[in-house]
Amino acid sequence: MKYIDEYRSPDLVRGLLDAVAILAAGIGRDVSLMEICGTHTHAVGRYGLRRLLPGTLRLVSGPGCPVCVTSIGDVDRALHLAGLPGVTFATFGDMLRVPGTGGENLARLRAAGKDVRVIASPADAVRFAEENPARQVVLLGIGFETTAPTVAAAVLRARERGVGNLSVFSAHKTVPQAIRALIADRSLNIDGFLCPGHVSVITGVEAYRMIPQAGRAAAITGFEPADIAEGVLLLLRQIADGRFEVAIQYARGVKAQGNARAREVMAEVFEPGDAEWRGLGVIPGSGLRIRREFEAFDALRRFTLPEIRSAEFRGCRCGDVLRGVMSPDQCGLFGEACTPASPLGPCMVSGEGTCAAYYKYERGL
Amino acid sequence: MCIAFPGKILSIDPDNFAVIEISGTRREVSLDIVDEPVTVGDYVICHAGYAIQRIDEEAALEKLSFLQELIDNEIY
Numbered sequence: 201m202k203y204i205d206e207y208r209s210p211d212l213v214r215g216l217l218d219a220v221a222i223l224a225a226g227i228g229r230d231v232s233l234m235e236i237c238g239t240h241t242h243a244v245g246r247y248g249l250r251r252l253l254p255g256t257l258r259l260v261s262g263p264g265c266p267v268c269v270t271s272i273g274d275v276d277r278a279l280h281l282a283g284l285p286g287v288t289f290a291t292f293g294d295m296l297r298v299p300g301t302g303g304e305n306l307a308r309l310r311a312a313g314k315d316v317r318v319i320a321s322p323a324d325a326v327r328f329a330e331e332n333p334a335r336q337v338v339l340l341g342i343g344f345e346t347t348a349p350t351v352a353a354a355v356l357r358a359r360e361r362g363v364g365n366l367s368v369f370s371a372h373k374t375v376p377q378a379i380r381a382l383i384a385d386r387s388l389n390i391d392g393f394l395c396p397g398h399v400s401v402i403t404g405v406e407a408y409r410m411i412p413q414a415g416r417a418a419a420i421t422g423f424e425p426a427d428i429a430e431g432v433l434l435l436l437r438q439i440a441d442g443r444f445e446v447a448i449q450y451a452r453g454v455k456a457q458g459n460a461r462a463r464e465v466m467a468e469v470f471e472p473g474d475a476e477w478r479g480l481g482v483i484p485g486s487g488l489r490i491r492r493e494f495e496a497f498d499a500l501r502r503f504t505l506p507e508i509r510s511a512e513f514r515g516c517r518c519g520d521v522l523r524g525v526m527s528p529d530q531c532g533l534f535g536e537a538c539t540p541a542s543p544l545g546p547c548m549v550s551g552e553g554t555c556a557a558y559y560k561y562e563r564g565l
Numbered sequence: 566m567c568i569a570f571p572g573k574i575l576s577i578d579p580d581n582f583a584v585i586e587i588s589g590t591r592r593e594v595s596l597d598i599v600d601e602p603v604t605v606g607d608y609v610i611c612h613a614g615y616a617i618q619r620i621d622e623e624a625a626l627e628k629l630s631f632l633q634e635l636i637d638n639e640i641y
């Protein structure tokens with residue numbers, strides 16, 4: 201495929217990794233880098249990059265999977281909404297098996313006859329709503345700055361077409377506030393961040409300004425092996441020089457100013473609100489709630505939700521995995537009680553989850 | 566759900582949806598949030614059924630040759 205094969209060239213990757221090794225040796229101390237995107241975590245696993253990096257370089261997986269960071273409370277609320285009579289619940293497929301407090305999940309609700317539909321695009325939910333005017337279509341909005349504009353665009357389209365039976369349960373999260381929390385976490389001590397390529401398509405470099413300001417390195421990085429190797433290299437060079445910035449490795453996709461149109465669409469429909477992240481707790485201003493002007497499209501205003509007592513599954517360490525303080529194989533359930541075939545926590549349920557990535561690619565290394 | 570793909574635009578309809586070929590399969594994606602004009606034949610990055618960015622061919626090729634050059638000259 202275009203610009204994928206080329207960035208997988210073994211020669212290119214090897215050359216870059218040699219340079220990484222030389223630079224890392226020159227720094228002369230251990231360095232911790234974090235990838236904050238589930239797709240990075242998977243690419244790192246798939247190409248065995250963790251093994252190819254020098255021993256002084258630790259690559260930590262951060263909270264980059266949107267399904268995994270969705271709090272158990274939001275999962276429970278989604279399950280409640282999906283169970284309401286007359287509701288068609290539209291969700292991306294990877295939320296289907298994420299368990300709520302009682303072990304229930306969307307797939308089981310669907311098996312029990314509830315109308316739960318897997319969509320590939322928020323635009324599909326608008327279509328369902330138009331085709332089924334007698335039903336209330338509730339779209340589950342999860343994801344970061346990449347997904348939120350698509351959901352916002354769907355809301356704008358619904359309004360334009362006079363669709364009155366669509367609403368959104370917005371559990372979106374924004375990345376910069378989470379990075380700020382990670383920088384502040386003293387147990388982590390991250391020297392540099394591989395910033396997510398596709399979130400950055402929307403946000404541009406601005407979202408990451410606080411990283412160099414905090415004396416840490418940042419590189420917006422793509423997803424092919426050569427991208428990641430070069431991203432690591434750009435981080436090491438900043439650390440070696442002690443001069444920090446937000447480098448753009450993924451220049452074929454990301455412009456410094458990001459995608460202003462997508463940000464406008466997002467800001468028209470959503471405003472910042474507090475959000476609870478699995479593992480990180482409540483991070484002020486890190487969520488996106490629907491603005492008053494669009495309250496007709498807000499599932500939390502359209503339906504009255506009861507108080508739900510939510511509790512994490514005991515023994516699952518997703519919270520620590522998501523904060524980067526623990527790697528999945530340190531969880532006692534990893535690979536034994538918890539596997540992709542019978543997952544216990546969201547980090548194993550989601551295809552983009554860190555536990556799933558480690559199970560698939562990095563077991564027994 | 567966060568995985569985004571580069572694909573080639575095959576056609577665009579009046580509703581601002583495009584048919585895109587992504588590694589051999591065709592998908593319909595909305596062009597509502599791309600911020601620059603795109604036409605048939607362009608490559609775009611698609612996420613959750615929406616094109617979010619035109620891929621910059623020049624940047625892609627330039628980077629490849631630049632990296633190769635650095636490696637060949639043992640600068641990297």
Ligand code: SF4
Nearest residue numbers: 517518531538545555
């Ligand atoms: S291995 Fe399973 S139980 Fe352990 S942290 Fe990961 S998802 Fe949770």
